[in-house]
Amino acid sequence: MNRLSYLWCSTLVSALVLSPWIQALAESADTQAGKQTPHLQGAKSRSTPTNAIQQMAPETIYAFGHGSTRQMTSLSRVQMERSVPGTSPLKVLNQLPGVMYQSADPFGAYEWSSSLYMRGFSQGQLGFTLDGVPLGDQQFNNSNGLSITRAISSDNIGRTDVSQGAGALDVASTNNLGGAVQFYSADPSHKRETTVEQTFGSNSTFRTFVRVNSGDLNKTGTRFYASYARTSLNLWKGSGYNYSDQVNFKIVQPLHGESSIKAFFDWSSLQQYDYQNMSLNYLKNIGPNLSNFYPDYGAAYAAAEGHYPASYGSASDPKDASYYAGTANRTDYLGGLTIDQYFGHQVEWKTTLYGHGNGGYSTWVSPYTPSPNGAPLSTRVQNPNILRGGFLSAVTYKTGRNTFNSGVWYEIGQFTESRAFAEAPLLGQGTLGNLTNGYPSNIFATAWNERFLTNTFQFHMQDSYRILHNLTVQAGFRSMLVVEKNDVLEQNPKYNAGNIAAQGSLTSSDAFLPQVSVNWRFLPRNELFFDVSHNMRAYPEDGYGTNASITPWSANQAQFNATAKGLRPETDWVYEGGYRYTSSFVSALLSLYRVNFSNRLQLISTGPIINPITAVQNVGGVTSNGVEGSVTLHPINGLTIFNSVSYNHSTYDQNVATSSGLERIKGKLIPNYPSFMYKGVIAYNYRNFGAHLDGNYISRRYLTYMNDEHVPGYFLANFGISYTFPKLSVFHDVKASFDIYNLFNKTYVATTGTVGNVFTGDDQNFLMGAPRQMFGSIRASF
Template sequence: MRARNSLSGVIVASRQRNARCTRLVFINTPRSVLLTSTLMIGALPAHAAPIGSGPSGAGGPASSVTHPVRKPVVSAKPVSSKSGSSGARARAVAVPAAAKEEISIFGHGSTRQMTSVTSTMMRQSVPGTSPMKVLSQLPGVLYQSADPFGAYEYSSTLFMRGFSQAQLGFTLDGIPLGDQQFNNYNGLSITRALSTDNVAGVDVSQGAGAIDVASSSNLGGAIQFRSIDPSHERGGTVEQTFGSNATFRTFIRLNSGDLNRTGSRFYVSYARTDMDLWKGHGYDYSDQVNAKFVQPLAHESSLKMFFDWSSTQQFDYQDMTMDNLHVFGPNLANYYPNYTAAYHAAQGIYPAGYEKAADPLDASYYAGTANRVDYLGGITLNENLTSALNWATTVYGHGDSGYSTWTTPYMPSPNGAPLSQRIQNPGIERGGFTTALTYKIARHTINAGVWYEYGQFTEGRYFSEVPLSGEGTPGNPTDGFPGNVFANPWQEVFHTNTFTFHLQDTFRITRNLTVNAGFKSMVVSAGNHVPTQDAALNGGNQVAQGHLTASDAFLPQVSANWRFLPHHEAFFDVSHNMRAYPQDGYNTNVSATPWTSSQTAFQSTKGSLKPETDWVYELGYRYVTPKLSALVSLYRVNFSNRLQLISSGSGINPITAVQNVGGVTTNGAEVSMTAHPVQGLTLYNSFSYAHSTYDQNVVTSSGPEPTRGKLVPNYPTMMYKGSIAYDWRHLNVHLDGNYLSSRELTYTNDLHVPGYFQANFGGRYNFGSYSFMKNFTVSFNIYNLFNKTYVATTSELGNNFTNTGYNYFLMGAPRQFFGTVSADF
């Protein structure tokens, strides 16, 4: 989406990039270990992978009593739960004898569809691969990225049952991570919060997140990441990865082992990733440190402390249009480090063949970069006050700083150079706590808790002068904040107070019937002030500033699980959810934030705006035996008060405002089946269907846009996912395949990107122990096995109503090879 602003008679097309800011091991379940029969994807034969049995009845680990991990009991008979918990009531189910951990497509006994991804599954991907990319094998989940690792944040997008990641909830060990958007105002991406090697598992609720999840954005489901605990044994892990694009990644983790009789222990890890872009020039570089300390306490309680530091520098891939793809092919890239070519292009002097493009200047950028430094820390006290009462509290803090650059040919420098560097420097300072009590009495598990967070989000836009031709180059944009700043269109400071309260009861009515019911109250009060702005640089407009509150005292949720026959169970879930108003700077034109508009537009809509809400309905059936597991899930979403960017006025100085434009109705179904025909062999197939359409037309100053009945952009109607995995002694091999149907690029569905099928291959061999080394392992992965050319990320610059020619997307990486050597000591 593009906006054109007048500046001293020069037309400045500001290519809006969401402000282009800087860019198992058995699971320890909160009150019990739920041994689940599992549907398996990929990798290893299936052992019962425990899923958290939080009081929500959905496996949520947030506010639960912690007990030691029990050894699995392989039995066809239910095993009593010490916690007496919820819809994820603990029971053991017969499983294949050769089973190991993998992805559990559903939690046996859960009152809603739950998925648990273990660290074993994470290790089947190349080290450093984003955990969210691993989740793309789950039914209803779509993850896209322009790079093979999913580490390039600007291109990282996740959709789940039609909801974008900005409408989902994300936490790490109960600490809120915000909405995972590239220009995040209240969190950070999981790849910057935790090294992938330290991920213990991921709990995913595809339909609706549990009401105790610390999120103000989850209209849809929730994704809860868990970090590993330090080992009881002294030692460590060393890992080295090599591969395509000069990839060189090193990881080392040191475990203290038990320091005393009480079991005090910690680990410290360091990861360095260095790889080139797969097309053009530039790199993706990061350093990351994680540390965790665990102190066991009396009565099976614990105190845990976590710390993360990360530093990331990334170069951008070229945003593509259909015209650019047809004229230049998928390998079109920015000019960096060829400053002369970019300089000439800004003067209208293009390389041969560029004249065939509809807008050759839009294919002629020098470079874009993102730079981020984050500090994240938290301390959690999980205290069993009595055998029936638990108190869990987490206190956390997060600081983020950085900047992004984009060398734009649409803004000249004062020295006469035909281009300049646009810079934005978002920053986050936030802190908060979650606290909850869980009380068990008779057949009830009652849970109540509070989440509070205060956050400050700052952002400014600047323009920096670049050298004249022959007098040098802009230098490496990742080396530091550029000098020679000559313009500062605006600076903004946001302050946000978030408060939620939840209360729920999980009632085990009979041995085979469990009901969970509760509600959440939420108040998010946010406002901004603008200490610096220059109307001449902002199309003559004053930047929007003001205050908005999103609140609802009663957001209910009811779910149930009924085990009506051996191996057969049904579940349903109904929930009402609200999303707080997102935040971003002026004229970013990607996020539907009320503050992106002018002061006039903000004031005209402020009184009528409502936060986005929805009702989510889910009905499912599970069948579980040692040889065959199956799941059928039907769902419906009624989404209301949708926020939409609406532009009116001339194309030179558009008036952009955010308005409520109606609703969306989604009907969907998911079918999954996993078979274990012989020992060591796992066959998995899943099919997802989602029909998500707009309920109304959208009226703009130029008339109605015919969006009623049109499909929501960016999410495919159909997805198929399959996997064949074989495990023999110390060898594991797997072949995974995903098919996506076409995705719409515009709201009126007059442009789409085609569907595609992609496959990945992986193999891993454990050579055992040699001398001081243990688990000496070599692994090999091929991403995009058949070298498919495909469109990966859509909507990184937002979606237009119609095919304007500037409908952007990013290409996916070609076939990639990676090898890893690792060992414990």
């Protein structure tokens, strides 16, 4: 907490240093209240490219980036409210063409299982920001950010912009080889009101959300909101739960014209129990409801001694299906201050300062590591912590037909992580109990303790040139430098299978990562777009023997030394082109793309899930070709029909040489991502009544690089209805809703590749999806 306190004290001091100038600007707003400076055209087109569509068709579920030079899709607050309150914003993206989101629970709250793919790129290869603040790679063991569910309550998100092909040059991310997802928090309302929302449903789900809006506090428009969310639900199979608490605060101070100062703060805390990882063998011989033994300590103890339940008799590896429990505790603090200043009609200067602190631990009761007291199992404890801060600053200048934009992003971060083992009690002398109640005190060994220090610098420059009134060309580049170094502060090779944990430094750098894109409105409502970009991803960070991310530091020292010399950051060239048609009746999109992916890193895992032998290496290139088509229809007032299809063909360009020999993966499809997807939504609103039915089909997904094992495709449907009462006594906008997830109770495989993928054969690397779930919600404001 000392580091977190220091971080927030620094942020507060920065705000106090700026306060005299902020006060002067706020006072100037009084004298210029009647003067409005319009947004710069260039800046407006970047931040809200879909306003024209939303004005023509306010019930549109998806806006297809009208006027953008890239494939852009925007989801409004209306679409998010068609999901159960508290649903992960990433899961809402699942309706978009080319996007696949998977999770073992209906909310997308269980972070270990949260998996987003876009055009074959995993979430670790995409960019994510909230109000411009970088959120890192969204992996469970995130070293440079935090998940969007912990960064902000879903109720406070105003809109989400998704670039399926390549993110904009000014996106603050070192991960985005592919697209980018940019979340924007809603501003406080001008009206004073309090909103209360209650959700309940399957698996004892109980979620409470309260938000207080101050309304305008003075004639300058100063306003804020504060919210609290509490979510509690049990696992749908086995025992355990998922708890989270979250506080959001945002304040807005308008300045002269449309200039403003905005500050945001988030605190979140979660405690989660794990679902059991599955293999095809487990699925066939034990069944989809295989789960951890918690709270039956006796059964876990017996299994660690080799006495398994009768149903495990045909399992290929019963020991690796016999865990007491796995848990995760995380606490995050995130804050940012943005000054957005307009100077006349031509210049905008926007600067954001931010800080983030994270602390917590994860546990996994292992039958592979006995305790010194003779117990056949122990508790493995992992302890990740993040401390990072940075700033973004960019200037936009409009002159004639040109809109120039240039800026910098700098971040310094420290990521620490350790792995220790805690003693388990002998049978009859106690139990392990609830592992989320506090950090275990009976530690008997520290396998390793590592510290990563990272410096990130990014510069971008671009120009949007309007050649004709209907033809725009945007061109620019970004430069990126990421220096990463780790130190192993403590280790015990005995608990690392005799290996020495890797330490060393790696640098990712490229001074010229260009992007060129074009938009041509060749007829009214018709436009063509084309984009080409070159991208680079910095190396992910994680500790020795971890399997949550594709990091070079997961290997032992010998493997790291052998691969580091020839290791290169992942890079790619992304080409996309497409056609848009936009009218009040129909919005249509057709997009084709090609990706030439070089130096692809793959996590090669062997051995049991609790202590795999991992190595990361470049496996050469991957070539992806794909097509996406989407249509949104508005045949009558209140009715929206959305359909999309996507096809992706991503294959490895060459075979891979490993210590086991040559793996012939050339021409094989990449694992975990389907070749074909269909998405459909029917939504109808009549006065105060609303209903929607959505369906998703994804084709088979391969589990291995050799494509010899796969999980079958499936179709999943969800249904929801709602009714809004205009006024009930002192309450207004009272909304009641009822939702059914997995309407037809389909048994299906959700997340795959949870611990990496093997070249061939069966491995415990996927999670089952939740069965039919039902939820009811009621919301009221006063």
